[in-house]
Amino acid sequence: MPRLRHIMLSLIFVIWAMMLSIPTLAQSGQWEQQLGDVVYSTALSGDGSIQVVGSRDNRAAAYDAQGNLLWEFKPNSTVWGVSTSQDGQLTAVASEDRNVYLLNGQGEQLWAFRSSRIVVDVAVSADGSRIFASDDGRTVYFLDGTTGEPVWQATLQNIADRISIYGTKTIRAVAGNRDSQVILFGPDGKQLWTTQLDDSVLSVDVNSNGKYIVAGTLNGKITLINGANGDTLWRIDVPNAVACTTRDKSNCVNVAINADGSRILVGTLNGDVYLLDGADGKVLQSQNAAAPITSVSISQDGQTLMFGTRTGVVNSVNTAVAAAEFAAAQERQRNLTIGIPIALLLAAAVFTVWVQRTSSGSNFWAVSMRRPREFVRLAWRSRISYILITPTIILLLIFNYYPAFSGLYHSFTEWTPGIGEKWVGLTQFQGVFNSQYFWIGIQNAVILAVSAFIKLCVPLLVAELIFHIRSGPLQYAIRTMFIVPLVVPGVVGVLLWVNIYDPNIGLLNQSLRLLGLDNLTRAWLGDKTTALPAIIAMGLPWVSPFALLIFYGGLISIPQELFDAAKVDGATWLTRFWRIDLPLLMSQIKLLVILAFIGSVQEFQSIFLTTGGGPGSVTYTPALELYYQATRFNNYGLASAMGTVLFIVILGGTIINLRYVRSQTEYEA
Amino acid sequence: MATTTRTKPLTNEVPRIASGDARRREAFGQFLILLSLFVLLALTLVPIILMIFFSLKDNGQIYGRFWGMPNPVRWENYSSGYTAMSTYIYNTLLYSSVSVVGVVILSSLTGYVFARHRFPMKDSIYVLILALLMIPGVLTLIPSFVWVKQLGILNTPFAVILPWTAGGQVFGILLCRSFFATLPQELFESGRLDGATEFQLYYRIAIPLSWPIIVTLAIMHLVSTYNDFIWPLLTISSSEMQVVSVGLTQFTTQFGVTDWGPRMAAYVVATIPLLILFMFGMRYYIRGITSGAVKA
Numbered sequence: 001m002p003r004l005r006h007i008m009l010s011l012i013f014v015i016w017a018m019m020l021s022i023p024t025l026a027q028s029g030q031w032e033q034q035l036g037d038v039v040y041s042t043a044l045s046g047d048g049s050i051q052v053v054g055s056r057d058n059r060a061a062a063y064d065a066q067g068n069l070l071w072e073f074k075p076n077s078t079v080w081g082v083s084t085s086q087d088g089q090l091t092a093v094a095s096e097d098r099n100v101y102l103l104n105g106q107g108e109q110l111w112a113f114r115s116s117r118i119v120v121d122v123a124v125s126a127d128g129s130r131i132f133a134s135d136d137g138r139t140v141y142f143l144d145g146t147t148g149e150p151v152w153q154a155t156l157q158n159i160a161d162r163i164s165i166y167g168t169k170t171i172r173a174v175a176g177n178r179d180s181q182v183i184l185f186g187p188d189g190k191q192l193w194t195t196q197l198d199d200s201v202l203s204v205d206v207n208s209n210g211k212y213i214v215a216g217t218l219n220g221k222i223t224l225i226n227g228a229n230g231d232t233l234w235r236i237d238v239p240n241a242v243a244c245t246t247r248d249k250s251n252c253v254n255v256a257i258n259a260d261g262s263r264i265l266v267g268t269l270n271g272d273v274y275l276l277d278g279a280d281g282k283v284l285q286s287q288n289a290a291a292p293i294t295s296v297s298i299s300q301d302g303q304t305l306m307f308g309t310r311t312g313v314v315n316s317v318n319t320a321v322a323a324a325e326f327a328a329a330q331e332r333q334r335n336l337t338i339g340i341p342i343a344l345l346l347a348a349a350v351f352t353v354w355v356q357r358t359s360s361g362s363n364f365w366a367v368s369m370r371r372p373r374e375f376v377r378l379a380w381r382s383r384i385s386y387i388l389i390t391p392t393i394i395l396l397l398i399f400n401y402y403p404a405f406s407g408l409y410h411s412f413t414e415w416t417p418g419i420g421e422k423w424v425g426l427t428q429f430q431g432v433f434n435s436q437y438f439w440i441g442i443q444n445a446v447i448l449a450v451s452a453f454i455k456l457c458v459p460l461l462v463a464e465l466i467f468h469i470r471s472g473p474l475q476y477a478i479r480t481m482f483i484v485p486l487v488v489p490g491v492v493g494v495l496l497w498v499n500i501y502d503p504n505i506g507l508l509n510q511s512l513r514l515l516g517l518d519n520l521t522r523a524w525l526g527d528k529t530t531a532l533p534a535i536i537a538m539g540l541p542w543v544s545p546f547a548l549l550i551f552y553g554g555l556i557s558i559p560q561e562l563f564d565a566a567k568v569d570g571a572t573w574l575t576r577f578w579r580i581d582l583p584l585l586m587s588q589i590k591l592l593v594i595l596a597f598i599g600s601v602q603e604f605q606s607i608f609l610t611t612g613g614g615p616g617s618v619t620y621t622p623a624l625e626l627y628y629q630a631t632r633f634n635n636y637g638l639a640s641a642m643g644t645v646l647f648i649v650i651l652g653g654t655i656i657n658l659r660y661v662r663s664q665t666e667y668e669a
Numbered sequence: 670m671a672t673t674t675r676t677k678p679l680t681n682e683v684p685r686i687a688s689g690d691a692r693r694r695e696a697f698g699q700f701l702i703l704l705s706l707f708v709l710l711a712l713t714l715v716p717i718i719l720m721i722f723f724s725l726k727d728n729g730q731i732y733g734r735f736w737g738m739p740n741p742v743r744w745e746n747y748s749s750g751y752t753a754m755s756t757y758i759y760n761t762l763l764y765s766s767v768s769v770v771g772v773v774i775l776s777s778l779t780g781y782v783f784a785r786h787r788f789p790m791k792d793s794i795y796v797l798i799l800a801l802l803m804i805p806g807v808l809t810l811i812p813s814f815v816w817v818k819q820l821g822i823l824n825t826p827f828a829v830i831l832p833w834t835a836g837g838q839v840f841g842i843l844l845c846r847s848f849f850a851t852l853p854q855e856l857f858e859s860g861r862l863d864g865a866t867e868f869q870l871y872y873r874i875a876i877p878l879s880w881p882i883i884v885t886l887a888i889m890h891l892v893s894t895y896n897d898f899i900w901p902l903l904t905i906s907s908s909e910m911q912v913v914s915v916g917l918t919q920f921t922t923q924f925g926v927t928d929w930g931p932r933m934a935a936y937v938v939a940t941i942p943l944l945i946l947f948m949f950g951m952r953y954y955i956r957g958i959t960s961g962a963v964k965a
Contacts, residue, residue, distance in 0.1 A: 375789055382788030384867050389794070392779040392838055396798065399813065399835035404804045406812035417815040462709060465702045474703075481710055483951070487943045488717060490896040491914040492936045496716040499723075505929065507719055510735045541712045546958060553959040602807045605898055609918060623807050630811045631903070639811045647808040654803070 031067030032315045035059075039308025041081045042297040045088030046126070046259070048304025051297075052091055053314050054079030060093045062107060065304070067316065071107025075099060081121035083131075083165075086300070090128035090145065094119035100133045100141070102148060111148035115141065123165040123173070126208065130187075132173040134160040140175055142189060152189030157181070162203045166210045174227075176201030176215050182225060184213075193230035197223055203254045208300060212261035212278065216253030222266060222281065236281040238268055239418070240634055251292035251310055263302035267293025270634055272416075273307050275319070286419045288634050289315065411641040416634065428641035437613075438642065441622035444532060448621070449600035455542040456592055460585075462543050463551035464577065479552065483545045494609045497538040501525050501610075525611050531619050535610055547592050554588040555581065590657060597653050601646055622646055724750070724933035731929050743930050750934030756909065757916030758942060764830050764912065765894040769887045771834040772841050777883060779838070780845025781871045785857060795846075801839045806899075814903045828904040829912070833897070837890045844957070848882040849875055881953065888950040889957040895943060913939050 041054035050070065054060045056078045062070040073093060081094035089105035100113040100122055117137035124131055130151070131143040140160055141153045160175035160183075172192070173185040178200045184192040199219035206213045206227060213225040216238075224233040238253055254267040257278065264276040269292045275285040291309040298305055306316040354361040379386070411428055413421040432438055462482065469475040485493070500507045501524040509521040524534040558580065566576045582589075604623035607613060613620045613628070622642060630639035723731060724746055725739035783795055813832060822828045852875065860870050876883070898914040905911050911919070917939055947954065 379789045382786065385782050385786040385788040385791075388782045388867070388871075389779045392775045392798075392842070393794070395775070395831070395835040395838065396801065399816075399832045400801050400804070400809070400839075403809040403813040403816050404801075406816060407808045410812065417818065458709075462706065465706050468698075468702055469706075470699055478706055478710065480951075482713065483955070485713060485717065486892075486954070487947050488720075488940050489914055489917075489943060491898050491917050492720075492939055493716065495917060495936065496720055499929070499933075500716065500719065505731050505735060507715070514736070541709050543709060543713050549955055549958050598805060602805055604807075608899075626807060626811070627899075630814075636811060636815065643808040643811060647805055650805045651803065 031063075031065075032313060033063075033067055035308075035312040035314055037312050038310050039294050039312055039314055040079060041094075041121075042295045042306050042308045042314065043082045043084045043091070044297045044299045044304060044306055045084055046086035046300040048299030048301070048306075048316075048318070050084060050088030051304075051306055051316055052082045052084050052088075053308060054082035054093060055308070055312065058095075060091070060103075060107075062088070062091065063314075063316075065316070065318065071103075073101070073103055073107045073109070075101060080119065081123075081133075083122050083124040085124050085128035086126040090124055092122040092124045092131050092133070094122035094133055098135075100131065100143065100148075102131065102145065113141070113143055113148045113150075115139070120159065120161055121163050123163050125165045125167065125171045127168050130165065130171045130173075132163050132165045132175075134163045134175060138177075140173070140185075142173060142185070142187075151187075154185070154189055154191075156183070162201065162205075164204055164206045164213075166206045166208055172210055174204055174206050174213055176204035180217065182213060182215050182230070184227065184230065195225055195230040195232070197221075202252050205255055205257045207257050207261040208259040212257060214255045214257045214264050216255040216266065218252060220253060220268075222253065222255060222264070222276070224264075224278070224281065234281050236276075238266060238272075239274065239283060239286075240268075240270060240272055251294050254293055254296045254307075256296045256298040258298045258302035259300035260302075263298060265296045265298040265305050265307070267296040267307050269293070270632065271309070272634060273305070275305065283419055285319070286416050287414075288416065289313065290633055290635065407640045407643045407647075409640075410637055411644040413637045413640075415637040415640065417636060421637070424637070428637045429645070431638050432641050432645055435625065435638075437617055437620050437625045438622055440617050441620040441625050444619060444621050445601055445603065447532065448536065448603050449597055451536045452596035452600050453593060455539075455544075456547055456589070456596060458542045459544050459547035460551050460589075463548055463555055464581065466552060467555045468573075479548075482543055482548055485543075486545045490605070491609065494538070494606050498525065498610055501534055526615055528615050528618050531611050531615060535606060535619060538606065538610075550588050550592060551585060554585045558584050594654055594657050597657070598650050601650050601653070720933050720936050723929055724937050725930070727930045728928060746930040746934035747938065749931040750936075750938045753931070754913065754916060754935050754938045757911055757913045758939065760826075760910060761895055761912040761914075762942060764826055764833070765891050767826075768830050768833040768837065768894055769890050771830070772837040772890050773883055773887055775834070776838050776841025776886060777845050777876065777879070778871065780842045781849050781875050783842065784846045784849035784852075785870075785875070786867075798839060798842060802843075810899065810903070813900075817904055823904055824906050824910065826910065829894075829897075829901050832900065833890075833894050837893070841886050841890070844882060844886055845879070848879055852878055881956070884950065885953040885957040888946060888954050891946060892943065892954065 035053065035055050035057075037055050037057035037059075039053055039055050043052040043054075044050070049065050051063045051065065052060065053063070058074055058077055058079065059072065060075070060079045060082050061072045062084075064070055075093060075095040075097050076099075077096035079093055079095050082091060084091040090110075091103045091107075093101040093103065095101065096118050098115050098118055100115065100119050102110045102112075102124075104110055113131075113133070115133070115135045115137075117135040117139070119133055119135050122131060122133045125145070127145075129145040131141075131145055131148075133141045133143065135141075136159050138156045138159050139153055140156060140163065142151045143149065144151055156175065156177055156179075158177045158179040158181075160177040162176050164174045166172060166174070171187055175183050175185070177183070180197045180199055180201060182195045182197060182201060182204060184194075186192050197215060197217050198221070199217040201215050201217055203216040204213065210227040212233070213227050215223045215225065217223065220238045221235055222238060223235045225231065226233050251269045253269075256265045257263070260278075262278045263284075264278050264281070266272075266274045266276060267289075268274075271289040271291050271293060273287050273289060273293060273296065274283050276282065277284055289307065289309050291311040291313065293307050294310050295308040296306065303320045304316065304318050306314070308314045355365045356362070410421065412423060412425060413428070414424050415421040466475055466479050466482075469478065488496075499505075503509060503521070503523040503526070506524070508524060512518065512521050522530060524530050562580050562584075563576070566580055571579070602623050603621045604627060607619055607621055607624050608627070611619045613624050623646065626639045626642040626646070629635040629642065722739070725742045725744070727743050727746070730737065730739060730743075779798075783791065817823055817828050817832070822831070856874050856878075857870055860874050865873065896914060897912070898918075901912045902915045905915070908916075908919070917935065
């Protein structure tokens with residue numbers, strides 16, 4: 001099909017041209033650093049110029065807006081919370097070593113307050129005169145900033161995992177606890193109000209005048225509370241929320257709010273970071289960090305955003321700079337969308353004048369329009385044909401063509417469906433080839449493909465054997481029996497093999513025990529060395545009804561005269577197989593090899609149902625990694641790029657197979 | 670003329686050889702062939718036998734006496750298996766049937782147009798349809814999911830029915846076109862002379878003559894949609910709307926990990942619709958496989 005090949009070649013050319021023409025957008029106005037361990041807490045000074053990080057490796061550190069280290073402080077254990085004053089000159093650190101530390105602008109310890117339990121979070125007022133801390137013994141402490149002595153302390157019904165503080169003259173404190181309560185304390189420790197939310201409060205933050213309090217809860221909701229009376233202003237579901245368990249609560253929903261309450265930053269378990277409009281909770285911007293977000297912070301002006309992840313990455317971005325970039329990109333886009341139609345209109349106008357006013361023009365028009373006019377006339381005459389195929393074409397365009405082109409296009413973007421996409425050139429493809437899971441997957445796909453080719457020998461053998469049965473009824477009966485497994489739904493087929501491999505009641509281990517080979521028994525799918533072989537062995541003895549039918553169909557279409565001639569020439573069955581059957585089955589073999597190749601590259605379902613890629617990553621396949629990138633990590637752009645790479649691999653393999661594996665079908669009846 | 674037969678006689682008779690020795694060797698050869706086939710057959714059917722065997726036992730019997738016969742036979746496994754699967758089976762059959770009707774109507778109509786009509790751009794449009802056979806599922810899986818989400822039909826029956834119908838057409842058009850092309854031109858000529866409209870030619874002449882291929886298409890599409898797993902897994906999240914293949918995997922969480930008897934019974938129950946389908950339509954299905962293979 002040369003035409004098909006042309007289409008494919010031009011498609012590849014278009015992709016290549018797209019890659020060349022658009023350069024990767026440079027990112028600036030931000031820094032990112034890989035720290036050693038989980039970043040449990042981040043904090044920003046009022047203008048975002050001092051950025052403090054607390055992490056699991058017993059470390060609190062401050063950076064400037066460009067990511068240069070200012071100072072470092074090492075308590076004796078994990079840092080659970082950090083907070084800094086408006087000018088960034090006073091920083092409080094909450095540590096698992098049961099101390100609250102107050103540090104000065106050089107990271108030197110001013111005082112330490114010792115609690116009887118682990119301190120889980122801390123908050124410093126804007127002027128640094130009051131420090132609010134919470135421990136896992138359900139106690140909250142309101143400390144004096146100069147001495148470190150408690151002004152008051154209170155014991156709550158449950159642990160307050162996250163706390164906050166606001167005000168300059170009258171300093172009030174906010175706590176969110178595991179009993180789903182948000183509590184506001186006055187300067188004297190009086191509980192001013194308590195609001196009951198619908199799940200454990202995992203994070204809480206308050207704006208600088210206390211008017212807005214934002215809280216993130218375990219059920220994936222974000223609530224904005226009126227600080228004056230504790231009423232709920234609005235409540236939204238986190239977009240693309242992943243179900244959290246109490247175990248990953250520190251990564252589940254993290255929130256931060258800016259000084260006037262106009263911007264709220266949210267970080268989630270699946271790595272999404274959203275900037276929300278404080279008025280209604282609408283998503284303004286989003287990005288994905290590819291790892292669970294453990295902490296977020298926002299500066300008073302809402303321009304500097306910062307987040308930390310479970311994998312120890314700290315990211316800080318100045319949205320003013322990013323917004324300028326975005327605006328510039330939009331400007332370019334707008335120029336294009338306006339400029340191109342205008343240019344086209346101009347060209348059309350010039351062309352019309354030429355055709356209408358000059359003799360050469362009208363001559364050209366008459367000549368060049370002859371064929372199109374004929375075409376339109378013919379097309380109009382066969383309009384009924386077009387009408388009849390329209391439903392098909394529309395469905396195909398909507399559900400087949402559009403997704404295919406969408407996949408190709410979005411390979412070049414950072415794509416968060418429903419929010420937006422950004423052209424990133426070849427970055428996603430770099431990501432694909434740098435992903436170790438993808439390479440493990442490719443390796444496994446090659447193994448699966450080779451074993452799939454080998455497995456094709458069995459149906460060929462069975463087809464030959466059935467073909468040589470003398471008795472007609474017996475032949476029919478056996479052929480039918482081999483096709484019976486078709487009635488078992490594919491998923492059931494895989495699940496039955498999962499059962500066969502079960503360590504306790506699996507048929508395989510039970511048989512080994514029966515034979516006294518107890519030392520060979522194992523968790524076949526759970527063992528790193530046997531997981532992949534076990535998946536390959538599934539379906540033993542691999543008599544695929546599909547392949548069997550195709551081989552058998554091929555065998556019975558070989559003209560009888562050829563067999564008779566071979567018989568007369570005294571050929572043995574082996575010679576006959578090599579010289580007649582195999583060459584004449586070449587088109588069937590070719591088809592099955594292509595299908596096996598395509599199937600192996602896309603292999604996903606059986607892995608998903610058996611090991612899910614594990615143990616570790618030994619049974620990953622590229623398609624499985626693609627699925628996980630999209631569904632678990634929301635990396636739709638990366639998933640699309642993987643899809644494109646696999647598409648090219650499949651296309652290449654198919655073309656090579658069609659081209660170089662010759663078939664001899666001259667004898668076909 | 671209902672079908673085109675391409676098959677040769679099933680046995681290939683070779684002239685009888687007189688010598689008794691050769692005949693004995695021949696008989697021994699047949700014995701070896703049958704023996705190896707029976708061994709392979711037994712191995713092939715092991716999972717199915719295991720499934721039926723387990724479905725009649727309870728956990729005590731499975732863990733305690735793995736190799737023992739079901740005693741007492743736990744027929745009640747089937748009632749819990751049926752309870753767990755009935756909604757899923759009903760859903761799947763509903764979605765699949767709607768999609769089958771759509772595929773059959775659209776493919777036969779389009780196949781008819783491509784086989785019988787001449788119109789500008791016909792070949793280019795046909796190549797563009799066939800080109801879809803080259804697009805692998807991995808490329809379109811995620812974009813389709815996002816697209817269906819944007820269309821607002823996620824977690825509704827349309828999320829599976831429409832893409833199934835659109836995707837099933839490509840093979841259906843191929844199948845129908847090649848079949849309609851074999852119908853004699855004279856039938857349509859005489860129909861036209863009698864004043865039949867294009868739609869009447871399709872409905873009154875082409876369709877009645879092509880029942881076998883339409884049944885083949887319907888069965889193949891029904892089987893492939895019944896077996897589809899990934900797409901419903903992505904697009905249908907509510908349990909009341911879920912299909913069989915996904916429902917089977919969620920069975921674990923419903924009954925706890927270890928309740929094997931009812932689980933196996935549920936597998937058997939999930940198999941029954943296909944069993945019934947194949948009892949009536951096996952030969953149509955086989956024809957679909959082989960004709961698809963010859964054309965591809």
